[in-house]
Amino acid sequence: QITLKESGPTLVKPTQTLTLTCTFSGFSLSTSGVGVGWIRQPPGKALEWLALIYWDDDKRYSPSLKSRLTITKDTSKNQVVLTMTNMDPVDTATYYCAHVLGGGVEFDYWGQGTLVTVSS
């Protein structure tokens, strides 16, 4: 079955770079049509679409965060990495990774999420 799990720091300081890793199983990111996306949710607020990478290395980013985000994949390790530069307290959120099949918002399997707090 498909599972995903996010990992990374729980606390980062303002201006630092956040690196999150999504480790998955049950599918291959070399299979046509497959992708992995990142979504975040500040405490008590709505979901926000961040970035997406497809099997063919096609990458898409939220326009409002594009300058700060980088998404990469390591197919051999079954991992997708998201980096976000210049972190700010407003970036405090639970960050989710999710499996994508088809459309860029068709997230059929989700990780449990990881809470990242930005504070000095």
Added chain:
Amino acid sequence: QSVLTQPPSASGTPGQRVTISCSGSSSNIGSNYVYWYQQLPGTAPKLLIYRNNQRPSGVPDRFSGSKSGTSASLAISGLRSEDEADYYCAAWDDSLSAGVFGGGTKLTVL
């Protein structure tokens, strides 16, 4: 300010039918599929409706989705206490070349 607009709250009594709306534009809902997610308290979102009106395996047929023009709706019939959750609509936006979510609707079962 979300690209897709949802009412912040909705409510109903057990057994009732409730609908949640999602309004967008020609670049998102008007030209792409709509998806709905259910998020129970303290858990990750779950895909509830995909490609406007399709239900993943295991989702009860009490949940249904529809789309017309630049708007979409999620209907829940035979409301149950376990349906109390946050509901989000989502769509791809061709102008942004990115995904967008609605602001979410908190459903309360009275």
